[in-house]
Amino acid sequence: MSQLGEIQQAILNDDLGAVASLDVPETYRGVTVHKDEAGMFEGLESRDKDPRKSLHVDEVPTPELGPGEALVAVMASAINYNTVWTSIFEPVSTFKFLERYGRLSPLSKRHDLPYHVVGSDLSGVVLRTGPGVHNWKPGDEVVAHCLNVELEGPDGHNDTMLDSEQRIWGFETNFGGLAEIALVKANQLMPKPGHLTWEEAASPGLVNSTAYRQLVSRNGADMKQGDVVLIWGASGGLGSYATQYAINGGAIPVCVVSSPEKAEICRKLGAELIIDRNAEGYRFWKDEHNQDPKEWQRFGKKIRELTGGEDPDIVFEHPGRETFGASVYAARKGGTIVTCASTSGFMHQYDNRYLWMNLKRIIGSHFANYRESWEANRLIAKGLIHPTLSKTYSLEDTGQAALDVHRNAHQGKVGVLALAPEEGLGVRNHELREKHIDGINAFRNV
Structure with missing residues (x-):
């Protein structure tokens, strides 16, 4: 049996005490992009770039373990939009990040390689600490x-x-979580929620922490009870957590989705006010260069119909170019637009009169600090916020998983199994799981 096989068996047999005595393998399998392929999609539109062509599963050397770091045997990981960006080399090749990091110190030079092991989520077992x-x-x-x-x-x-x-680990650093072994700083680690499987536990990390900071934290929108919160993509990876935080925190979510199926997911989460943007036919852009303010107005009117005449206190923004003009318009006077991404384009346009004359604020929010991430994970562990995993792929099928996210052909989060041989493993607290099983499975098979 291989060294990784022995580690896997010890974990599956709940013999975690034996892990320290097992040798760390010299190599492992990881999902990579290659530096010499960074130009492979030149001339193509973003939508035509296929992650299945750029993401590889390679045998790579195990990195040197430095001070304050840990090697983790990865049982499961998940796809985030930053993996899609990495795979299509947009907005820039991530090898520029690795080169810059490599110049920081002799130890960080490890990250500047001709391949990039990607992935910004994991659940697993600590192998070694520095x-x-x-x-x-x-x-x-x-x-x-x-x-x-x-x-x-x-x-x-x-x-x-x-x-x-x-x-961001696995995006701006190497040795990420879509692999059998990952290298992290020890202050990235948090306890695995005991009532979740490996794949469920791996899926919240990035998006859950991001939504917590963006909506709940004082560093973000500082949401309070009774706030009307407009949530774009409310059934997606980020929006599904924003919806849960709004409901949990006594706010009033207005969930924007793109299909009846996605609307039903939001209802499962407890939301009542839902806008199906495709059914309503909103077209915020007349053409590539000009937006349609009349559509902003029609959208705002729909929100007020649902809320009894109230505009959103907070707009939870992440689509970017496609929706940002409507977001700035829709927020109430003195309201907040908080943005953490631009999945439809980075160059935003909006009518500044609606911002300055109505004393609105735009807040930039990027991931979360350790404290915010810990608090977000604590809420998962207590069963107050649930993972939104809809589907799980094998490590070999990571390219297809990333393509599904790229084309928005998914719901919630998409998981990837690494050392876990099948779904459903790793549960420790069966009583808590049974109590929250409907919430845990809300996105399954949708």
């Missing part, structure tokens, strides 16, 4: 958030997201 790690040990069951920081400068010590060397 010098200076005291809170984690081999055999611990963990999930990882994706904030990678150095914290050698002053800027990050109030909010680690402001660290001058802040990066």
Whole structure:
């Protein structure tokens, strides 16, 4: 049996104490993009770029373990939009990030390689820890958030997201989670929620933490009870968590979706006010260069019909170019538009009169700091927020999984099995699971 096979068997047999005595393999399988293929999609529109052509499953060397770091045996991971961006080399090739990181120190030079092991989520078991790690040990069951920081400068010590060397693990660093082994900083680790399977536990990390900071945290919109929250893509990876946080926090979500099936998912989560944008026929752009303010007005009127005449206190933005003009218009006077992404395009246009004359605010929100990630994971562990996993793929089929996300042919989050041989493994707290099984399965088979 291979060294990885022995590690896998120890985990599957719940012999976690044996993990420390097992050798760490010299190589492992990881999902990669290749530096010499960074130009493979030149001349193609984004929608025509196929992650199945650029994502590979390669045998790669296990990286050197440095101070404050941990090697994790990855049982499962998940697809995020940053994996799609990596796979289609947009807006830039991630090898530029790795080159820049490689210049930081002799240790970070490890990340500057002709291949990039991708992935910003994981659930798994700690294999080894480097010098200076005291809170984690081999055999611990963990999930990882994706904030990678150095914290050698002053800027990050109030909010680690402001660290001058802040990066997203598996996107702006190498050795990510779509692999059998991953390298993380120890302060990325959090306890695996015991009532979830490996694939369920792996799926919330990035999007759950992002939604928490963007909507709940004082660093984001600082949502309060009674706030009307307009949520774009409310059944998607980010929006599904925003919907849960709004309901949990006593706010009033207005969920924007694109089909009756997605509307039904939001109802399962407990939302009542739903806009099917395709059924309503909203077209916010007349053509490639000009938006249609009349459509903004029609959209705002629909929101007020649902809320009894109230405009949104908060707009939860992430589509970007396609929706941003409507978002700025729709927010109430003094309201907040909080944005964390631009999946439909990075160059936004909006009518600034609606912003400045109505005293609205635009807040940029990017992932979450360690404290926010810990709080978001704590809510998952307590069964107050649920994973939104809809489908799980094998490591070999990661390209197809990324394509589904690229084409928006998915619901919630898409999982990927690594060392876990099948779905349904890793549950420790069966009583809590049974209590919340409907919430856990809300996105399954939709």
